[in-house]
Amino acid sequence: GPVVFHPAMRTLIRDGQTMALTEKESDILLALYDAGGAALSRQTLLDQVWGYASTVETHTLETHMYRLRQKVEVDPANPVLILTDDQ
Numbered sequence: 580g581p582v583v584f585h586p587a588m589r590t591l592i593r594d595g596q597t598m599a600l601t602e603k604e605s606d607i608l609l610a611l612y613d614a615g616g617a618a619l620s621r622q623t624l625l626d627q628v629w630g631y632a633s634t635v636e637t638h639t640l641e642t643h644m645y646r647l648r649q650k651v652e653v654d655p656a657n658p659v660l661i662l663t664d665d666q
Contacts, residue, residue, distance in 0.1 A: 582651055582660065584608055591650055603628060604647045607640075611661070618664075 583592040589605045591598045600608070606628045610619060624640055625631040644663070648655040 581653065584612070593651065593653075598650050600647075600650070601643075603643050604650070607643060607647060 581593060585591070586605055586609055589600045589602065591600055591608075607624060610624055610627045619627075621640060625637070629639065631637065644661065645655075648658050648661055651660050652658045
């Protein structure tokens with residue numbers, strides 16, 4: 580696709596521009612990649628990336644996804660690479 584992800588360096592290249600990723604942003608992308616195109620639930624990502632139990636109430640995933648879309652998507656308001664069920 581239009582984006583190249585380098586997990587070991589925690590970088591993303593889009594349109595020739597290299598962007599640094601946070602540890603959690605990189606972990607989210609790795610989890611999505613490892614899923615092989617299958618959808619992952621919110622709880623699965625919280626568990627895999629943060630180790631949170633299902634009883635934890637947090638909006639950290641939504642915040643990280645918003646920031647990640649700003650880096651990954653050409654038009655973050657109309658994502659085509661990182662989709663959620665509310666789109």
